Amino acid sequence: MKRILVIDDAATVRLYHRGILESAGFEVTEAVNGIEALERVAEAPFDLYLVDVNMPKLDGYGFLRELRAKDLPQAPAIMVSTEAGANDQKLAYLTGANLYLVKPVRPGRLLSHVHTLLGMTPSSEGRTS
Template sequence: MTDIARERITVAKTIMTVDDSPSMRMLLRVALTDLGYDVIEAEDGVHALEKLGGVEPDLLITDINMPRMDGFGLIAEVRGQGRRSLPILVLTTESSDEKKQRARSAGATGWIVKPFHPDKLAAAIRRVLH
């Protein structure tokens, strides 16, 4: 293994993406791995909480409208578990001020509107991770 490859492995940050759309999860996976991040995927809030039992991601990116548990519920649960320092970005088609305020009140760190541009996604991630 080269020194560069070894360095990438040791510094790679992990991002959990939560979205009920397989195509959106795939788009996020491609964009995030191209940026050098490791990606863990979940299909809704319940699935994300199950996965969070065994991993400590550096960032959580969640949709709002999902079955079983929506993004608002997921954010509240994550914050309720004491994960106050975990940055949470909301990635959604929703753009109303009321929804943004509700997400902020639940504990979201930031907001990105779908469809996302990879450069804007990268900038939002840099703001909350570095």
């Protein structure tokens, strides 16, 4: 089962993303900020990261920089932001995101990107392909 780390300080958003991803058969782990996310990564790397931008302690950019500096298998990361600006997107790419989506992300859309970034054809629901 593919493991996804959902990083967001808003419990509501975490629950929203968890609901979407779990219903598609993914294993979801949550972290409330970048520091906690790095701790989860230290335990075991994930197949995909869903990263909020604005978080206390360590924000999404900080997390991505640290993640990308690690000697680990580098999994794709989707940055989810409320800002639609080109600069925000560029900052996300500079720090190590692989896709930039603007909140709220519709379930179908999120899943199709998750499937793409996990190399899964639309029919292979959440199973390791």
